[in-house]
Amino acid sequence: MTYPAGVTFVPGWLPAxxxxxxxDALMQQVAWETHRIRMFGRMVDSPRLSCWIGxxxxxxxxxxxxxxxxxxxxxxxxxxxxxxxAAGVAMNSVLANLYRDGRDAMGWHSDDEPELGxxxxxxxISLGGTRRxxxxxxxxxxxxxxxxxxxxxxxxxxxxxxxxxxxxxxRTARPVPPRINLTFRRILPSx
Numbered sequence: 001m002t003y004p005a006g007v008t009f010v011p012g013w014l015p016a017x018x019x020x021x022x023x024d025a026l027m028q029q030v031a032w033e034t035h036r037i038r039m040f041g042r043m044v045d046s047p048r049l050s051c052w053i054g055x056x057x058x059x060x061x062x063x064x065x066x067x068x069x070x071x072x073x074x075x076x077x078x079x080x081x082x083x084x085x086a087a088g089v090a091m092n093s094v095l096a097n098l099y100r101d102g103r104d105a106m107g108w109h110s111d112d113e114p115e116l117g118x119x120x121x122x123x124x125i126s127l128g129g130t131r132r133x134x135x136x137x138x139x140x141x142x143x144x145x146x147x148x149x150x151x152x153x154x155x156x157x158x159x160x161x162x163x164x165x166x167x168x169x170x171r172t173a174r175p176v177p178p179r180i181n182l183t184f185r186r187i188l189p190s191x
Contacts, residue, residue, distance in 0.1 A: 003145060004135050006159030012152055013086070014125070019152035022075055023127040026180055029073035030096050037065060048104040054093030058187040061113060069093055076182070079125075083184045087123040087156060091184040099131065099179040102172035108136065110162045115187050120162055123184040124155040129177035134168050149181075 003009060014022065032049040052060055053076060054069030061067070072080070076094060084090050097106070111122050126149040133155070137143035149155060157167075169181070 003147070004137075004161055004165050006157060006161040007135070008154075008156040008158075009147060010086075010154040010156075011150055013154035014127075014152035016152060019127055022079065023151075023180055025075035026073070026096065026127070026182075027098075029075055030098075031070055032096075032098050035065070035067070037062065048106065049098040049100065051096045052093070053096060054187065057189075058093040060093065060095075060115060060185075060187060080184075083123050083125070086154060087121050087158075087184065089121045089123075089186050091123065091186050093187050094182050094184045097181045097183070099129075099169070099181065101178065102174060102176045105171040106169040108166045108168045110138070110166050111157070111183070111185070112162045115190070116162070116185060117188050118163070119159055120157075120185065122157040122162070124149075124157070125182040125184075126153045126155070126179060127151055127182070128179040131169055131176060131179050132172065134170060135165050136168075137165055138163075 030051045030053075032051055035046040035050045036043050037046050052067040052069050053072055056069070058069045059066055060069075080091065099105070111120055128151060130148050130150045132146050133149045134146045135144060
């Protein structure tokens, strides 16, 4: 399959046993919460559970809501140097999302907030149930592709990916086990 330029997909990046242990640890160590986001001019519950984690000062504004980072849980602090090495960037934050079933989803978007810089590197790790992930070109919606993100996989989005493409994790009616997604990022210092 051909992915957008700047996208690298590594299934089995974490061996199954290690991915299982990380999933179990994160279910216990992460302070999962329902974030409120602005959609179509009103505040609504996000259709998944989340937790913004990072170094002190790595705040993030999404949907006009500011998220202050929670401290790194032990399991993520231990994984962080390996993610940094794979991405070639020293990440200072991670958005942890818990998709409880196929009704939990993420709509079309790009990770293009100003605090990520003009060409952000996003390192996304999937744990738990396999879900379909979709890309759609910003200026030519006919250009699209999908891939299945299995347990232990790594998806790197670099270069102009966020400027040129949107991505989504669509809802599904088929039964799927819970899934944790970790999107590591580098928040740039405020000017």
